[in-house]
Amino acid sequence: MATLQLNNIVKDFGGTQVIKGVDLEVKDREFVVFVGPSGCGKSTLMRMIAGLESATSGDILIDGERINDVGPADRGLAMVFQSYALYPHMSVEDNMGFSMRLAKVPTAERREKVLAAARILQLEELLDRKPRALSGGQRQRVAIGRAIVRNPSIFLFDEPLSNLDAALRVQMRIELARLHEELDATMIYVTHDQIEAMTMADKIVVLQGGVVEQIGSPMALYHHPANLFVAGFIGSPKMNFLDVEIRRADAEGVDVVLPGGDCRVPVEGDGVSIGDKLTLGIRPEHLKLDDQGALTGKILVIERLGGTTSLYLEKGDSQWILVADGDVTSRVHDQIRFSFDPACAHLLKGNGDALPHRHRHPLADIDRKENGGLSV
Amino acid sequence: MNTSKRWLPHTFKIALLTLLLLWTLIPIIWMVLSSFKSNDIITAGTPRVFFTPILEHYTSLFSSGNSLWPYLLNSLFIAGVSTLIAVVLGCMAGFGLSRIRIKGKQHLAFWIISTRMAPIAAVIVPLYLLFRYLYLLDTHAGLIVAYLSFNLPFAIWLMTAFFDDLPPDLEEAAMIDGATKLQAFRYVVLPLMTPGLVTTAILCFIFAWNDYAFAQTFSGPNTQTIPIAAAQLLTQTGIDWGKLLAIGTIVVCPMAIAGLLVKRWLVKGLTLGAVK
Structure with missing residues (x-):
């Protein structure tokens, strides 16, 4: 349970600015989706939050505390990778319990927590398997399970569904939304798929060329796009x-x-x-x-x-x-x-900016809770 | 229809493979068999396939005044230590070279492997002079350094390739799971690198084990290796074929077995399922 704040974040890769001053505020328990075409900097931004890349300038704050110089191990976050990044030489149980093994959690407690997470994700039967003996969807769930057992302050998802087939993607999308409801945690999710963004987000951050084009609820972006790029990108x-x-x-x-x-x-x-x-x-x-x-x-x-x-x-x-x-x-x-x-x-207008509508769309500002949420 | 089409090339493939196999195996089989023959049978005009095997050449190698033991131990020690150093340093350097983001990385990697490309003959004289100044002639350390000069660049280059194949996501996942860089290396990277480490170690060991030129130049009475022992059997009064073939068998067999083991360690099999 945590808030995240980005203040004027800049990332420079050998002279090329890939993130050009991003400001963002993520509220507690919010599901925020970074969306944009490939190369827009959304993954880099997430990797900076995770601590896998350093920010060239700007501040990253979790719960109001600046964490730019804190290593990824100590930020208390969990991340699900696009490639799942399961440890191939470890069983599902060891994969999920690895963080606790590093933290020297006693074996019994470790097993209990892994089992609890496995139950949420219906992985109990698979705990002894190695990742190579799992299907894509199962690997995906193990990766999510590994994040859950860490009980992180913020979950980070880096295009987690892009390696799944279409049917499974829809199913996992629903499962993730349900999980967000159940865990009631702050989640940040990167995708290039605007449908994933529209269906799961409380708040969407549209990025292009390292710049935030617009931040808002899915319906706000749909009904009140701020500029030509967002107008063309959101909606299908x-x-x-x-x-x-x-x-x-x-x-x-x-x-x-x-x-x-x-x-x-x-x-x-x-x-x-x-x-x-x-x-x-x-x-x-x-x-x-x-x-x-x-x-x-x-x-x-x-x-x-x-x-x-x-x-x-x-x-x-x-x-x-x-x-x-x-x-x-x-x-x-x-x-x-x-x-x-x-x-x-x-x-x-000619510069791409939209002329604001005189009337705000009634659905533009409702949040997930008012939207009925998903009850579990 | 499909099978009839493929029939001819298939036969051709088998024939070619058989030919290659015979080409490779016959000298080795001949050597191993002959090492169990008496000298009379070895040097007889018509080669004999059926004979009563004797162990005389082997027993005399290890029992006579000039026993093979010191040579064998020298070989094992020198090849072993140089391999160990090459693999440990190669692993660390390879990891760094594979993961670090610096300009001109490929040039650095190529420069390292290019040092391996110089022919032994070109470095042997400068090395000899260097070793003389450093009092490294006829020392184990000297030969270890000589082998390292060739094995280290090779190990770095090979390990870099193995690390390149390992997705960095895995270390990053470990670091987010709370591991330090070192822990991520120890618990995640290293276990997955076993195939790479074994392959590199065996190839480095083979180079040092088989070397004759360096050993001939830099070794002295205390540090002679097995290939030197073999060469000593070529004397002015004649060649002791039986012993020579026995030494040959002792040199070749462990390496042949090790070579077969490398095949098992393919990186693909282990990393399968890690990503995607």
Whole structure:
């Protein structure tokens, strides 16, 4: 149970800055997910928290205490590696009990704690096996078990699910969420998969190029992306973008020019003026087929997923995606008309920053507890 | 259809392997067999496959005035100590070289192994002069140093490769589990390095055990090794083939067995399941 604070963290690898001044506050018992494309610095940031890399400058504080110069062994954290990093020459029991063996915990107590963790993770049958005799999912659970027995102040997960197949990944995702509920511990989780981030996080930290692009709850990032990168990165399929020009801007909203007539988007129009070029962003699931719709496009590809259908559209020289009902009858090469609710649209300035919405989405600020949580 | 297609190349493969096997084994088998033959049979015009084996060559090697024991002990001691030092230092240097992040690491590694590439003939005279100044001629230490000069770079290079194969995640996991760097090395890295250590040790030992040139140049009456003993049987009055073949057998057999053991220690088998 602990809090974590990062103050202006910088990491320099031989002249290249991979982390460029990151500030972050992690509350007690929070599930925080670092997400971003590969090379964004999310793993490096986690390794610095773990003590496996040193920070070039800035402060790392756990429970208010600066731990930059404390070794990984003494930070009281536990980490689950992407590769699991199980000790291949030790049995599952010895793997899980290794930290206690180092701490000279008596054998009986050690066994008891390992058994308790094994029970949570349904590993009791496997305690005598060597890692090579386990399946991927089982190895993953042993790695988590090894973290649990340490009773750490903070759990660190470095892309723990990326080596599992899709079905197992969904299952482990649920298990991790359940585990967070059960252990009620502070957890930091690194992934490049925005779905993992959306489904598990209390708070998502979106990183790109060593810079924090936005920090917020999954719904806040979805409904109120701060900039073009977050708008494009969060949400699946990706947000559609269109270059537009401002016709009018006032306190009520911003009018932009669209092919079928002007459209008023309810965002704060401060700092923009008539004639400015903006980017309009609209999510595929917010577009709807509409015979009277102002927008048109030609269907290139249809992906029928059963419940929903993704229509890939040719629109000018860009490609758009529209998520429609599962039973739409459109065909490839059809010319279709569609529209959207301007309240769902986003307007982004030339520098990538979003114009803030005038009304906050009601779900943007609820936390996990209010969301009903998962009861165990 | 598939089998008929592969039939010919398969036969060819077997034939080639048989040929290679015969090529390798016949001289060794001939040597071992002949070491149990009397000198008359060895030097007879027609080689004989069936004969009454005798142990005379072996017993005379170990009983006569000029017993083989001191040579054998010298060989074991010198090869053993030089191997031990090479493996211990090679292990530490290899670990460092594999894990540390410094500029020009590959160049450093290549420079180290390049010192192993010089032919023995090129270093033998400078070493001789050095050893004379340092009073290392005809000492065990001298030969140990001479073998180290070749075995250490080799051991470092080989161990670096073995450490490169071991994911650093494992040490990092141990350190997060509360281990110091040394504990992580002792409890996690070292047990997994056994195959690498054994392989390196055997290869280093073979080099020192088989060496003739260094031993011939740097050893004296107190430090002669087995290959020197063998050479001494080539005298002006003739060659004692029986004893020579017996020594040959004594030199080759332990190494052949050790060589077979190396095969068992493949790093893959042990690290399987560690990651992914």
